[in-house]
Amino acid sequence: MEPLMIVHGGAWAIPGELTERSLNGVRRAALEGHRVLRSGGSAVDAVVAAVTVLEDDTAFDAGHGAVLNLKGEVELDAIVIDGRDLSSGAVCAVQDIANPVQLARLVMDKTDHCLLGGVGANDFAKEQGFERLPPTELVTPEARAEWEKYIKFTTAVGALFSARDGDPKLTGCDTVGAVAMDTSGNLASATSTGGITAKKPGRVGDTPVIGAGAFADNDVGAVSSTGHGESIMKVCLTRRIAELMERGLSANEAAKTALEFMSTRVGGAGGVIVISKKGEVCHSFTTSRMAWASVTQGTLKSGIDPGQEFTENLKN
């Protein structure tokens, strides 16, 4: 079966100076995930590999480059879901590790739990041999500057997730994610984030929550989301997209319908990437921009503005 790969680098008002870095980052991640799939890796292997690339890229709010909470510290959330049996692992408010998505995978593979948080998650990281980085290691000058500017959280939320008429110069909250179908037809999804600038310490957003930040079920489809976390949680955005696909909507119709519901019911904006069990691959967003890239049938596609689609044929 032809492997399918799609990634996102966050749905928000991505400023012009980040356009090229964001596009390059999502393209590299999609290619890496697809490389894993082509070499026989599982869908889970692929989404973890793709999200690792995005976590290591300081253009995105995950791993290196994550935003700072109210106290000026980095707290990271991540999740991975295996569509075969709905297995899932996630971490929340974990600190000073480079690749939370890899820790999330170990929660799935090595524990009886789905979600570990805070000090407990860091203790588990230590048990599993993860290096604990110095507290400033993940912090970029841009994240520090943004924190100083948006220290009042209510301002940040309003500014970052307002609709397409919002101020596009603001810097932001580029949660990352990946969805894959492997050569056996298995689905998986993964999402990782530093959350939202000036969040309260201990704030957990949608990312590590099954049915909010991610969902995957071989019998339906797989989804990863980004945007205003509290809104995504309230409407169970990714589970809602899965249920709409179960009711017979296409991946694209399901994504648009659920995002529209989120906008009208709770006033939140965001974006998603989806692969249905039938192999439909799509993205959709209600923020002003979302960086995304996919690899399907030997073609790398990508974009950042509404309706935009760059296409590149990949020589094998």
Place this chain on the structure above:
Amino acid sequence: MEPLMIVHGGAWAIPGELTERSLNGVRRAALEGHRVLRSGGSAVDAVVAAVTVLEDDTAFDAGHGAVLNLKGEVELDAIVIDGRDLSSGAVCAVQDIANPVQLARLVMDKTDHCLLGGVGANDFAKEQGFERLPPTELVTPEARAEWEKYIKFTTAVGALFSARDGDPKLTGCDTVGAVAMDTSGNLASATSTGGITAKKPGRVGDTPVIGAGAFADNDVGAVSSTGHGESIMKVCLTRRIAELMERGLSANEAAKTALEFMSTRVGGAGGVIVISKKGEVCHSFTTSRMAWASVTQGTLKSGIDPGQEFTENLKN
């Protein structure tokens, strides 16, 4: 409009010696919630009041009487959801406070977030004037004894959440919850737990997760769940029940269908209480027992074994 109230005290193999205490506890909580509704309180007021009664009752695994994690410490999760606008507040892995559901309500009312965890949640509790109890204050001799017995978590999960042929002598994991419809027809749900004995420190279960431990939407219905947390999270149990009601199933059919799906897809057992927007009130469980009580049309109903229903007419 006639107010409706239903509560649960956990779905598991409740041992015989806890039968009367469990039944009395859920009856007191349902009556207290109903009293709040009759005096004009909102659905949110009622579920918080009912869950507070259950947290204060050491027969249940929430607040006083909560189980201990692997380190022998209490870590509490709780959530409340307002069906009017899907507002929600929750806490996870919070320590040494008597009523986490009241803290969850303040997360909803006083912050821009839905979920605060660990040290951040305790810092918020302090900000809000919650008393920090001594670390042993919430621990009952029974919880301590159970922890000593089930220090190996894999044993505990297998024993506590096995199907109805499981060993009924085991002590357990009685997460509590409440669902209400107030005289204006508004719905709310709340759930609170100490989690599962010998859980890893920092483990977050289904309880504080929207769509897992609880869901509420005036346009559909409200649900609170209990049982094997990881299974409930994987299938988004309470959101799944809501979506089945949206598709036209009765509250009872939706609850049974979703619990059956959880059993067949991920092998998990649990229980739920539901009030639909039409005013259907029901409970359902796939564990050997679940303590529940409801007040509807001047009648207090309650039960703990499958098919059991005690009825008492309330004189006003």
